Amino acid sequence: MTLPVIEKARSGELALGTFVFEFATNGIGRLAAHAGAEFVLYDAEHTGWGWETLGRLVATTRAHVPAWIRIPSAFDRTFVSRALDVGASGIMAPMVASAEAAARLVDWAKYPPDGSRGAAFGIAHDDYRSGDTVATMRAANSDTVVICQIETVEGLEAVEEIAAVPGVDVVWVGHFDLTNSMGIPGRFDHPDYLAALDRVAKAAVDTGTIAGFMPTSVEQATDLVGRGYRLLAYHGDLWLYQQALAAGLAAIRSAT
Template identity: 75%
Template sequence: MTLDVIDRARAGQVALGTFVFEFDSNGIGRLAAGAGAEFVVFDAEHTGWGWETIGRLLATTRPAGIPAWVRVPSAEDRSAVSRALDLGARGVMAPMVESEEAARRLVAWSAYPPRGVRGAAFGIAHDDYVAGDFLDTIARANDDTVVIAQIETVAGLEEVERIAAVDGLDVLWVGHFDLTNSMGIPGRFDHPDYLAALDRVASAAADHGKLAGFMPTSVPQATDLVERGFRLLAYGGDLWIYQKALATDLGAIRSATDSGRT
């Protein structure tokens, strides 16, 4: 499931998904899948969701047949990585990864021995509560779990080639607002230094067999990212997509019925 998405992206196809920040509906993952999303990322960094909510979102997305990944609150919290994976996430995204050492820890926390140091618990949520051969479970999880490091600070950008070289890391993901903030050009997404940073991340990913990922919010932005070498794109987030679609259609109805407010 996860490997299908990652393998297609590695083969040069663009894999499209979305972020979920706000709508903790039991149907949100299946709605995303029904709209054509190939993966969904549930955010635990910028939301107030607890692990019970994350677990329910993961469980109700699994029947949709698309992988659900979790952005954990910190790259320095092993317990968050463990909980996300044990609850059924098929991958983890860590914010503000700034060094090769941090990337290596993230990979180790995400894999069972001998590849890593993930704690063992079998027959629980990540196994759909079905007992089985734990050796098969270990091998499958180690092969199928996606590990994503966010490059969103100057420190991370300066180390991006070393981070990209870490075995077991799958994706370098640019956090664009945080990166421009760190660069001293907040929100200047047309700034040549920022554009050079995008190219540097994409190049580091390609040089080391990794994928470059991003959260675009428009078709032109997505098109530009693909041209730069990004192949894993999570289009927008639930709250902004809803707000934008509602505003567009309400405005169209007001115009069509001449009922605009005065």
């Protein structure tokens, strides 16, 4: 199910999903899918969720839309292995700062001969089905998405090389961390930040990968699409809930 989303974005069409940070309910992925999300990203970097929780979230999502996990670190093989083995069909890695780091992630995420992912079959990522292991590995290698976050000056300076690594599907701007690293925290109108957005988008186009981002407004999303971003995770669950609730409560108070 992952591949059509990536193929759609790579062909130049817009693919829209969402991030989940807070509501670890069995219905959250299906709610997102029925709302029109084409993928769901579950965050394991800034939450306290364990693998049991993440596995349940992925299991209740993946029959409807692709479920991906943002792992806590790009430097620990076990994070990649566990995210994929609990059933995620893609990983997002934070703070990827070099082509070497990106290549290592791809190696960990892919079975031989494309990588060195540890072999375990008939478990959650296979929906507990047995089958031809060679065919299973080939299908997993084709379907598993690798997203590298560009959120440091070092990563930005290496983005062209990162995007060119075989097996990297998406270069994704982590905007708050990137502006922090650039010394302009939260200055999303700063010309250096805007130039960074364009540099990442160009690197994606030039290498046949995809530029990704988490916009928090329609206006921001529209601007990003104009810059060449084609994989967007619109906002996160807790903020969407809070803003919708605040708007509704304010409207009722105003009307009465």
